[in-house]
Amino acid sequence: QTTLRYAFQGGANSLDPYSLNETFTLGFLGNVYEGLTRRGPDLEIQPALAESWEIVEPTRWRFHLREGVKFHNGNDFTAEDVVFSLERVQAEGSDLTTRVPSDVEIEVVDDHTVDFVLSAPNPILHAEWDTWYIMDKEWAEEHDAVMPTSASGDNESHATFNTNGTGPFRLTDHEPDVRSVMEVNEDWWDEPQHNLDRVVFTPIGSDATRVAALLSGEIDMMYPVPVQDIERVNGNDGTSVMTGPELRTIFLGMDQKRDELLYSDVEGENPFKDVRVRKAMYQAIDIETIKSRIMRGLSEPSALMLSPLMFERSDEFERHPHDPEAAKALLAEAGYPDGFTVGMDCPNDRYVNDEQICQAIVSMLARIGVTVDLNAQPRAQYFAKVLASGGYDTSFYLLGWTPGSFDSHNVLVNLHGCRDDSGKGGPFNLGGYCNEKVDELTAKIGTENDPEKRNDMIAEAFRIIHEEVAHIPLHQQGLAWGVSDNITLEQRSDNQFMYQWVRKD
Amino acid sequence: MTASTRQITPVLEVRGLTVEFPSRRGLVTAARDVNLAVAAGEILGVVGESGAGKSTIGNAVMGLLDPPGHISAGEVLLEGERIDTLGAQAMRRIRGRRVAMIFQDPLTSLDPLQTVGDQIVETIVTHLDMSEPKARSRAVELLGQVGIPAPETRVDQYPHQFSGGMRQRVVIALSLCAEPDVIIADEPTTALDVSIQAQILSLLRRLVRDHGVGMILITHDMGVIADVTDRVTVMYRGRVVEEGPTRKILGDPDHTYTRSLISAVPRPDRRFDRFPLVEYIEAASSATRKIDIRTHWLGRVRDFGPAREGGGPLLEARGLRLRFSTRWSLMPSKRRYVQAVDDVAFEIAPGEVFGLVGESGSGKSTIARIVTGLYRPQAGSVLFAGQDLTALGSRRAVNRYRRQMQMIFQDPFSSLNPRMRVRDIVAEPIRFHRLTEAQSETRGIVDDLLEHVGLGESAGKKYPHEFSGGQRQRISIARALATRPRFLICDEPTSALDVSIQAQILNLLKDLQEELGLTMLFISHDLPVIRQMCDRVAVMREGKIVETAPTERLFDTPQHEYSRHLLDLMPRLDIVKRSPDVAPA
Amino acid sequence: MIWFVTKRFVQAILVLVVVALIAFAMFRYLGDPVNMMVGIETSIEQRDKLREQLGLNDSVVVQFGRFLERAARFEFGISYQHRKAVSALIAQRLPATLELSLVSVILALAVGIPMGVYTALRRDGLLARIFMTVSLIGVSLPTFLIGILLILFFGVILQWLPTFGRGEVVNIGGWTTGLLTPSGLQALILPAITLAIFQMTLVVRLIRAEMLEVLRTDYIKFCRARGLRTRSIHFRHALKNTLVPVITIVGLQLGTVIAFAIITETVFQWPGMGLLFIQAVTTVDIPIMAAYLMLIATFFVIINLIVDMLYFAVDPRLRVQS
Amino acid sequence: MNAPDEAGIDNEAARRPAGLLARLDEHDMFWSFRHSPLVMLAALVTLVMVVSSLGAPVIAPYNPFDMASISLLDSLLPPVWIDEGTWSYPLGTDNQGRDMLSTILYGSRISILVGFASVAFAMVLGIVLGLVAGYTGGWLDAFLTRIADIQLSFPAILIALLIDGVARAAFGGEIGEDRTAFGVLILAIGLSFWVQYARTVRGSVFVEKHKEYVQAAQVIGLPPFLIVFRHILPNVMGPVLVIATIQLALAIITEATLSFLGVGVPPTSPSLGTLIRIGNDFLFSGEWWITVFPGVALVLLVLSVNLLGDWLRDILNPKLK
Numbered sequence A: 001q002t003t004l005r006y007a008f009q010g011g012a013n014s015l016d017p018y019s020l021n022e023t024f025t026l027g028f029l030g031n032v033y034e035g036l037t038r039r040g041p042d043l044e045i046q047p048a049l050a051e052s053w054e055i056v057e058p059t060r061w062r063f064h065l066r067e068g069v070k071f072h073n074g075n076d077f078t079a080e081d082v083v084f085s086l087e088r089v090q091a092e093g094s095d096l097t098t099r100v101p102s103d104v105e106i107e108v109v110d111d112h113t114v115d116f117v118l119s120a121p122n123p124i125l126h127a128e129w130d131t132w133y134i135m136d137k138e139w140a141e142e143h144d145a146v147m148p149t150s151a152s153g154d155n156e157s158h159a160t161f162n163t164n165g166t167g168p169f170r171l172t173d174h175e176p177d178v179r180s181v182m183e184v185n186e187d188w189w190d191e192p193q194h195n196l197d198r199v200v201f202t203p204i205g206s207d208a209t210r211v212a213a214l215l216s217g218e219i220d221m222m223y224p225v226p227v228q229d230i231e232r233v234n235g236n237d238g239t240s241v242m243t244g245p246e247l248r249t250i251f252l253g254m255d256q257k258r259d260e261l262l263y264s265d266v267e268g269e270n271p272f273k274d275v276r277v278r279k280a281m282y283q284a285i286d287i288e289t290i291k292s293r294i295m296r297g298l299s300e301p302s303a304l305m306l307s308p309l310m311f312e313r314s315d316e317f318e319r320h321p322h323d324p325e326a327a328k329a330l331l332a333e334a335g336y337p338d339g340f341t342v343g344m345d346c347p348n349d350r351y352v353n354d355e356q357i358c359q360a361i362v363s364m365l366a367r368i369g370v371t372v373d374l375n376a377q378p379r380a381q382y383f384a385k386v387l388a389s390g391g392y393d394t395s396f397y398l399l400g401w402t403p404g405s406f407d408s409h410n411v412l413v414n415l416h417g418c419r420d421d422s423g424k425g426g427p428f429n430l431g432g433y434c435n436e437k438v439d440e441l442t443a444k445i446g447t448e449n450d451p452e453k454r455n456d457m458i459a460e461a462f463r464i465i466h467e468e469v470a471h472i473p474l475h476q477q478g479l480a481w482g483v484s485d486n487i488t489l490e491q492r493s494d495n496q497f498m499y500q501w502v503r504k505d
Numbered sequence B: 001m002t003a004s005t006r007q008i009t010p011v012l013e014v015r016g017l018t019v020e021f022p023s024r025r026g027l028v029t030a031a032r033d034v035n036l037a038v039a040a041g042e043i044l045g046v047v048g049e050s051g052a053g054k055s056t057i058g059n060a061v062m063g064l065l066d067p068p069g070h071i072s073a074g075e076v077l078l079e080g081e082r083i084d085t086l087g088a089q090a091m092r093r094i095r096g097r098r099v100a101m102i103f104q105d106p107l108t109s110l111d112p113l114q115t116v117g118d119q120i121v122e123t124i125v126t127h128l129d130m131s132e133p134k135a136r137s138r139a140v141e142l143l144g145q146v147g148i149p150a151p152e153t154r155v156d157q158y159p160h161q162f163s164g165g166m167r168q169r170v171v172i173a174l175s176l177c178a179e180p181d182v183i184i185a186d187e188p189t190t191a192l193d194v195s196i197q198a199q200i201l202s203l204l205r206r207l208v209r210d211h212g213v214g215m216i217l218i219t220h221d222m223g224v225i226a227d228v229t230d231r232v233t234v235m236y237r238g239r240v241v242e243e244g245p246t247r248k249i250l251g252d253p254d255h256t257y258t259r260s261l262i263s264a265v266p267r268p269d270r271r272f273d274r275f276p277l278v279e280y281i282e283a284a285s286s287a288t289r290k291i292d293i294r295t296h297w298l299g300r301v302r303d304f305g306p307a308r309e310g311g312g313p314l315l316e317a318r319g320l321r322l323r324f325s326t327r328w329s330l331m332p333s334k335r336r337y338v339q340a341v342d343d344v345a346f347e348i349a350p351g352e353v354f355g356l357v358g359e360s361g362s363g364k365s366t367i368a369r370i371v372t373g374l375y376r377p378q379a380g381s382v383l384f385a386g387q388d389l390t391a392l393g394s395r396r397a398v399n400r401y402r403r404q405m406q407m408i409f410q411d412p413f414s415s416l417n418p419r420m421r422v423r424d425i426v427a428e429p430i431r432f433h434r435l436t437e438a439q440s441e442t443r444g445i446v447d448d449l450l451e452h453v454g455l456g457e458s459a460g461k462k463y464p465h466e467f468s469g470g471q472r473q474r475i476s477i478a479r480a481l482a483t484r485p486r487f488l489i490c491d492e493p494t495s496a497l498d499v500s501i502q503a504q505i506l507n508l509l510k511d512l513q514e515e516l517g518l519t520m521l522f523i524s525h526d527l528p529v530i531r532q533m534c535d536r537v538a539v540m541r542e543g544k545i546v547e548t549a550p551t552e553r554l555f556d557t558p559q560h561e562y563s564r565h566l567l568d569l570m571p572r573l574d575i576v577k578r579s580p581d582v583a584p585a
Numbered sequence C: 001m002i003w004f005v006t007k008r009f010v011q012a013i014l015v016l017v018v019v020a021l022i023a024f025a026m027f028r029y030l031g032d033p034v035n036m037m038v039g040i041e042t043s044i045e046q047r048d049k050l051r052e053q054l055g056l057n058d059s060v061v062v063q064f065g066r067f068l069e070r071a072a073r074f075e076f077g078i079s080y081q082h083r084k085a086v087s088a089l090i091a092q093r094l095p096a097t098l099e100l101s102l103v104s105v106i107l108a109l110a111v112g113i114p115m116g117v118y119t120a121l122r123r124d125g126l127l128a129r130i131f132m133t134v135s136l137i138g139v140s141l142p143t144f145l146i147g148i149l150l151i152l153f154f155g156v157i158l159q160w161l162p163t164f165g166r167g168e169v170v171n172i173g174g175w176t177t178g179l180l181t182p183s184g185l186q187a188l189i190l191p192a193i194t195l196a197i198f199q200m201t202l203v204v205r206l207i208r209a210e211m212l213e214v215l216r217t218d219y220i221k222f223c224r225a226r227g228l229r230t231r232s233i234h235f236r237h238a239l240k241n242t243l244v245p246v247i248t249i250v251g252l253q254l255g256t257v258i259a260f261a262i263i264t265e266t267v268f269q270w271p272g273m274g275l276l277f278i279q280a281v282t283t284v285d286i287p288i289m290a291a292y293l294m295l296i297a298t299f300f301v302i303i304n305l306i307v308d309m310l311y312f313a314v315d316p317r318l319r320v321q322s
Numbered sequence D: 001m002n003a004p005d006e007a008g009i010d011n012e013a014a015r016r017p018a019g020l021l022a023r024l025d026e027h028d029m030f031w032s033f034r035h036s037p038l039v040m041l042a043a044l045v046t047l048v049m050v051v052s053s054l055g056a057p058v059i060a061p062y063n064p065f066d067m068a069s070i071s072l073l074d075s076l077l078p079p080v081w082i083d084e085g086t087w088s089y090p091l092g093t094d095n096q097g098r099d100m101l102s103t104i105l106y107g108s109r110i111s112i113l114v115g116f117a118s119v120a121f122a123m124v125l126g127i128v129l130g131l132v133a134g135y136t137g138g139w140l141d142a143f144l145t146r147i148a149d150i151q152l153s154f155p156a157i158l159i160a161l162l163i164d165g166v167a168r169a170a171f172g173g174e175i176g177e178d179r180t181a182f183g184v185l186i187l188a189i190g191l192s193f194w195v196q197y198a199r200t201v202r203g204s205v206f207v208e209k210h211k212e213y214v215q216a217a218q219v220i221g222l223p224p225f226l227i228v229f230r231h232i233l234p235n236v237m238g239p240v241l242v243i244a245t246i247q248l249a250l251a252i253i254t255e256a257t258l259s260f261l262g263v264g265v266p267p268t269s270p271s272l273g274t275l276i277r278i279g280n281d282f283l284f285s286g287e288w289w290i291t292v293f294p295g296v297a298l299v300l301l302v303l304s305v306n307l308l309g310d311w312l313r314d315i316l317n318p319k320l321k
């Protein structure tokens, strides 16, 4: 009876795999549910419920489903479950509608073969399918959970507290935000590489407590480890920290859409419309010091708006050098010899040391004469203010982004697409950066099936963005998992923890 | 009891006792080199000027001096062995069991949160091995003995539900309940009407005679002294000036102070226009030169707004009724009440002094409170200068009249704000009613007032708890006079005062009355004082007025048998060799 | 009496209504629940749709009205985050919080009262002074710091006590209690202490202050004169006379503790209402917050009712006259 | 005739040369102050802290709120007596490279301001309402008490958010400005504290108002407000002072929690509490000084203020002198 006890800073609120598109929840459910595909330790796409697939014609993908797979409740897994899951994931109230293009048609070839018919070619159709989990039709119908639990629902849904997947573990007990217990699924179709019988998960919100729990040996594993505590955890015998690159990119954005900034002393014009000012801000930032002092070395300064892991030609790009003098000069050129004042919005409980980073940046910008009024808030208020719902009410902000599809296209659309005031075009392009050329390229990239050409276009788009300083990329924050020495595991850089690879002795 | 009944060995003896209260303003020596001795079965009376140190000695013996007070010299012996040096525990066992003390201030001596029954029972159980229920029945019995009506219901009531005199009796019961060998009784009967007083005194006397208890009886009432004591010690300014058998001391005292003290005792049998004063004074002071009201500040007439003169009574009480609930319960049927005031009516003409006598608990203080508007009567009305106060709605309107009345509270201990300096207490009404122009003037007047009630101006700087019972009473008198009221209610104004101060204050009141037509409602159980002070008197019993008559007529031919009863019980000093029957100037 | 109760009841209802109103006026400032409910990639349209469905676009008054209308039927809706009936959620968390609060308040009293009496009696004693000082250090450090230090010392270094959670709990008719299992009791110790420290200091100092006054009164002197046992004088007579302010504060504290054990519960990952609430605040889970505030308001109304009753019980002078 | 106790007095007051000191010395407060060294020490500490924090710009070696002057490069330096500590930062630096000493000085300015102001605000409000409720009783009492119940139901955090929101609505962009931030903090904390005073005072007034000295005052004809303030208030001050002195600490800490929630002072100008909170994250990693020094400062402040409070309470009670 080997039990794995671990903790994360948050909990899995809803167990319905389509109700929340959020890394931890999906990762957590990934041990119970499975998609047609799955990702290996290095995020490479592997067959899962689909044994194999081929692109029979540019707009038709064929998937051969694995036979003899059973859901935890004993039902067989068949094509109709896939059909059902497709309908469900696209249905009203689903938060994962982006997993599949809305105009996809599905055709059942036979009990264990399905075709997906697209309107236009899509090279990355299945990129995110590892977290599009397949649900059991009968089960859903019998517990009327056919529709995904919409947040606005006025009544509870069975699927919120109960699971019925095909995965290596079955959920046996779940108290939201308190405790979840899983037990191994004896008749899983695949060869288990773990040696666990039971997994107990506890969310522990307070960093210090989480660390303490690991140090005191009450849990075998926990994440994230606050960067400043890494030494301590490593120093403690019996525990150590696994670090690794993460996919999320932290960056600064500037309002380049309005003709006058909301929070600034500059009247009548918007300094950020001037690329020299943006570049000055960029060069004022000493990313290395931030890495060494605030991130304690656990971050990868980045020239691009996405992790190098997700774009093989990223090494062609260099950050603009840190150079306060140059920055001053640029400002002067742009007509701000003695700088200006701008208000900055920053979350204080969202990303690793987010508030500290913002403070550091404030003082760095102060050096080149740009005075920043820092407004650090908890994420609820922060997002309410800066996102579309708040009318992009910000002039200068810090944000983090992980492209769910692990693909540049996602970054280009969401963060760089020209948007209108309601956010159509580039919903998370808060600063409203806009360049037709980039938009064209983005569109093409979306449909180009040939990797070579595609990468060229991506590179070109990125180069423009880089030159025009659409945003100021800072770094990819690192992963830090605290692990006690008696267990081994695989750390995936999408920060999802799969019990599948855990061995405890 | 005569000297012959006295044993030789004193049960309690005090040798060369000196008590000091150091304070930053200097050292108060409350008692100096005092020697006392009381034998079993003997009652030692202690008389003396108010503030002479009588209570202090009591406290010293009990080892209960309030800090910073302490015994700086001398010793206290109980049956031959020293107790002033004993440790806390040993002392605890002595207190209550062997030496008991009846405190002077009955109203604050009882724990407000415990029923009197519980307090008695606890005391009994602590000292005598007696079961709760037995102790309880004993408690009821005791309450009965000290003359609390309906003790079996009263036993479950809380102190605040008792009248001043009743509380005093509870205190007495509490002190007696553990059957001590020595009792120090500090003004045990101050707040009691003569009949109860007689009852209590005989009770004490019985205790002393039958159980061979030794008792120190502190009092200023010469009548009581003459009645019950075997020997008397006279104190003045912390010193013992004279000591001896009662007859001797009262008959032909050696010390001039004693002599003048006795001569100053108000006479029950005849009425003088002034109280005889005590001539013996060590240090000259203002109080002696009789102030000339016409020139004095107190004499400056205040206009009391619209006052309907025209002959009518100044104050008129009509059919007043008030009952207190003594047990509250959901079901009205289960509730219990005390009819404190039952259909009381009287009139007081301007310039008249209207006396109110009657048994303790008969509702005198309650009437006073109703008149001043502190209690709302459940029925009846109070008319002041023709204006019905109970009808007046707005506070401001009532205030216009209330301003013209003042009240001297029965209890000098609780009616002074413990956190205010005496000076401010007295100055408050003056300041509030803007009776003076300048602060300096106020100060002057306050100091003057304090002098007239026999407290030096240094008293102003102190806080109430630094004063003796009588001194506190004088403070509240000074406060009452400060407004130069038109109508004054005196609830036992001199109960705690020795005759000398009493005379001085009552004379002052008389002056005010004669010169300014000050009207008074004068509550007292001290019949001689009533006779000297009042024009008309009402006799109260159980909330009703049983008889109202002009003073002289009441004293000569009382109608109601209760009045007669009262007058008969009046203690007399026949033993005293009276100085010729002329009023000392 | 009946009248008294009904009156209080009506007042209580009013209190609840007002609380709800203020609450709803406030929620706007907490942020936008929708952003907390969906993944970051969710499109603007979907978000707006959701917002519309949740009726978040309606005016405060409308939302408030809707809430009241539901609350009248004891429905508090579904939690945005947990997609679960709020009533159920709170019911689940209530025991944890109540146990923690009661234990800590009892602790505070059990230690605080004797300490208070002692420090009053030995006003200038060395030990008394030490007590007073130490207790102050307790309050001048933030709860979270104290909590962490305790965890660090007893949990990590000594490894005597668990660092988080509630340990084993037994479920008795829907009421989960940790008081019956050893691990449950162990888990209770640190949080209870952390929570108790503040009230303890308050109680100690209050009682001391009041005792100092009462000990100088004439009736205590008379108790001494009657040679009553010292303990009886100090506790039966003196202490009882200090109770009115103490009752008041303890009452308030109990309420406050139940309501806002937030920090403690967060630090120790104590699965109680405070934790639920603070999470609700950070995620703008309006249904939870609304229901929770109502519950708290009810607690306070009840507690204060009891306190007022206790006044009468303690002090006869306050009881109805004539 | 003279008061008997005069006899025993050797009247020092008479002998002392008249003069300011003498006149001051007449006053009990000053006298008992001069005669209790501990109290004088406490007063000294408080004074020093208040003055040094107010004079921070002059005293402090650096200005930690001037962003241009601080450099991330010298962050997390230990105090001077630990190796790699330097004299330029005697107490070390925090995670942003701010000199701890200066930051503590500047920070305590905020904390002290907010702490005292909000407690004072709460005290005044609470005492007044409590007196009124307790003395008048009846429906007014019921009303005020219910208000208290309502108030109680909201944690300072929420109130702060509410006020903050309203303030933003009112003052718009300039919310970042410290003045408004302070206003919000003081209001919020004050509002969430007043009930304690109100209810305590109310309770004690219930007891006091039945005592005879109050009746005496009524007979004099004093209007209720005078009776309440001049007579009853001094007699119920005891518990109030206790709560106040303790709540000072609470206020300062609450301020920290609020700042964390984004209301109140911005992180670029940290208060004592905020510093402690920041330092809290570095407890395990060994940069203890970020928490400890502000903590010590806070404890000192609270201790001395409480000592003063106790003393004040004692002299308010003449029997204890």
Ligand SMILES: Nc1ncnc2c1ncn2[C@@H]1O[C@H](COP(=O)(O)OP(=O)(O)OP(=O)(O)O)[C@@H](O)[C@H]1O
Pocket: B021, B023, B028, B029, B030, B049, B050, B051, B052, B053, B054, B055, B056, B057, B066, B067, B069, B104, B465, B466, B467, B468, B469, B470, B471, B496, B498, D004, D005
């Ligand atoms: N706590 C105290 N602090 C300072 N002086 C005090 C204190 N108690 C009493 N005194 C002083 O001691 C003297 C004697 O007081 P004591 O109470 O013994 O007088 P007394 O003889 O009982 O007078 P009375 O008959 O009025 O009660 C008084 O002058 C009083 O001012």
Ligand SMILES: Nc1ncnc2c1ncn2[C@@H]1O[C@H](COP(=O)(O)OP(=O)(O)OP(=O)(O)O)[C@@H](O)[C@H]1O
Pocket: B160, B161, B162, B163, B164, B165, B166, B191, B193, B324, B325, B326, B338, B339, B340, B359, B360, B361, B362, B363, B364, B365, B366, B367, B410, C321
């Ligand atoms: N607050 C109260 N609650 C209940 N009963 C009370 C209250 N006050 C007075 N009483 C009762 O009313 C009756 C009259 O009390 P009151 O004080 O008027 O007597 P009194 O004539 O002044 O007696 P004494 O001469 O002893 O002062 C007593 O029986 C007393 O027990």
Ligand SMILES: [Mg+2]
Pocket: B054, B055, B056, B104, B186, B468, B469, B470
């Ligand atoms: Mg006396």
Ligand SMILES: [Mg+2]
Pocket: B163, B164, B165, B364, B365, B366, B410, B491
């Ligand atoms: Mg009376």
